[in-house]
Amino acid sequence: xxxxxxxxxxxxxxxxxxxxxxxxxxxxxxxxxxxxxxxxxxxxxxxxxxxxxxxxxxxxxxxxxxxxxxxxxxxxxxxxxxxxxxxxxxxxxxxxxxxxxxxxxxxxxxxxxxxxxxxxxxxxxxxxxxxxxxxxxxxxxxxxxxxxxxxxxxxxxxxxxxxxxxxxxxxxxxxxxxxxxxxxxxxxxxxxxxxxxxxxxxxxxxxxxxxxxxxxxxxxxxxxxxxxxxxxxxxxxxxxxxxxxxxxxxxxxxxxxxxxxxxxxxxxxxxxxxxxxxxxxxxxxxxxxxxxxxxxxxxxxxxxxxxxxxxxxxxxxxxxxxxxxxxxxxxxxxxxxxxxxxxxxxxxxxxxxxxxxxxxxxxxxxxxxxxxxxxxxxx
Numbered sequence: 001x002x003x004x005x006x007x008x009x010x011x012x013x014x015x016x017x018x019x020x021x022x023x024x025x026x027x028x029x030x031x032x033x034x035x036x037x038x039x040x041x042x043x044x045x046x047x048x049x050x051x052x053x054x055x056x057x058x059x060x061x062x063x064x065x066x067x068x069x070x071x072x073x074x075x076x077x078x079x080x081x082x083x084x085x086x087x088x089x090x091x092x093x094x095x096x097x098x099x100x101x102x103x104x105x106x107x108x109x110x111x112x113x114x115x116x117x118x119x120x121x122x123x124x125x126x127x128x129x130x131x132x133x134x135x136x137x138x139x140x141x142x143x144x145x146x147x148x149x150x151x152x153x154x155x156x157x158x159x160x161x162x163x164x165x166x167x168x169x170x171x172x173x174x175x176x177x178x179x180x181x182x183x184x185x186x187x188x189x190x191x192x193x194x195x196x197x198x199x200x201x202x203x204x205x206x207x208x209x210x211x212x213x214x215x216x217x218x219x220x221x222x223x224x225x226x227x228x229x230x231x232x233x234x235x236x237x238x239x240x241x242x243x244x245x246x247x248x249x250x251x252x253x254x255x256x257x258x259x260x261x262x263x264x265x266x267x268x269x270x271x272x273x274x275x276x277x278x279x280x281x282x283x284x285x286x287x288x289x290x291x292x293x294x295x296x297x298x299x300x301x302x303x304x305x306x307x308x309x310x311x312x313x314x315x316x317x318x319x320x321x322x323x324x325x326x327x328x329x330x331x332x333x334x335x336x337x338x339x340x341x342x343x344x345x346x347x348x349x350x351x352x353x354x355x356x357x358x359x360x361x362x363x364x365x366x367x368x369x370x371x372x373x374x375x376x377x378x379x
Contacts, residue, residue: 026208027307028147028160028201029254031140031167031194033078034112034133034185036062037121052096052108058088059110075145079138086134087364093127115140115185116247122183132178132186135361139170143198146205154212157205164202165355171195173357184242193237199354200230200258206352207265217272222350224265229349231259253304260297261312264290266347268319271326280326281336282344287323289341291316 036059062081100107107125112133114120124130146163150156175191184190207223235255237243267290274283294316298309330336 026151026204027254027305027311028204029143029197029251030147031143032115032118033137033140034115035118036110036112052092052099055088055092058085075141078141082134082137082141083360083364086131086138086361089127089131089134090364096127112183114183120183124182128178129182132174132182135170135174135178136186136191138358138361139167139174139194139198142167142170143201146201151205151208154209157209157212161202161205161209164198164205166358168195168198168202169355169358170361171198172355173361176357177362184246187242189237189240189243190246193234193243195354196230196237197234197255199352200227200234203227203230203352204258204262207262217269217276218348219350221266221269221273222348224262224269225347225349226352228259228262228266231255231262235259250303250305253301254308256301257297257304257308257312260293261308261315264294264315264319266290267293268315268322270347271322275326278334279336280330280334281338284323284326284330284338285341285344287319287326288338289344291319291323292341294319 062085096108109123109125110130110133111121111123114122115136142163146160146167149160149163151160171191171194174186175188175195203223204227207220207227210223211220235252238247238252238255267286271283271286271290274280274286294312298312298316330338
């Protein structure tokens, strides 16, 4: 059994692959780690080289942990394992390369299951390709950590925001430092999509914090609009090769609904700003476009989680109630003309910066693991 640091957070594990976490008020998508098969160390059994033997044992421990099916998981412990293995790969790379060049060693095969299609396997002989898989898993663990935070509290939203940002930073590092992977899950297109998805979910946490803090309707609307734009970017990626038909259909439904949800949220909060300024005609138009978007998307998508459908239904109900009230006010008091939806200008947005590549991964290429591993895992 893997050593678990004291005070580390644990959760019950269930076989949840690529679905929104239905027990949360704010359903989020998580990423499953790539897993090495239990008999993946082909050609490793006769290694006499001490350094490579140490690497073999390190990888074997990861394999045993992945297939031990523990009742609980500690995210900090998993991060420490991946960071440690990444650092081992960085240290061994020059030695491994030299051994291959001098024909002292046959190329070793590193095998992994595909994250999105676990029944598929891919093997490679490159240390850099092995590091790609490890960095992918760092981002995956951060996504799982974020999604299990209690987003019903400000503290939980803050922790989830930071963890999603760390996940995005890991995928950013993977994209910028290593470039193209050797399977679809670590392709440039997939990694870019995952980075944007993690940023979208981080921005969603930011939006919920802004609303809970009672910020102005314009600030809430701008934050919601930025979430929508990120989800639209993810939706475009999921609709384009090589990802169209690759990811679980539930992902497409989830992201499509999320984009519509936050467009409607932006419309709703902007309508409050318009009401305060007695621009009732445009307020009605904004509420109408938001509810129309929700209704049409909910009718079109299939396979989304029940918790997300419940969120969408509640938002649609609130917006319809608000729309009916404002229409009655306009009829009896204001008598303002309602502009056509096509004449409305784009909603303003809050411009947020994407996270920079995860710095501690770069540090692990150069310094001892003991000095940085826990500061990385507790970002």
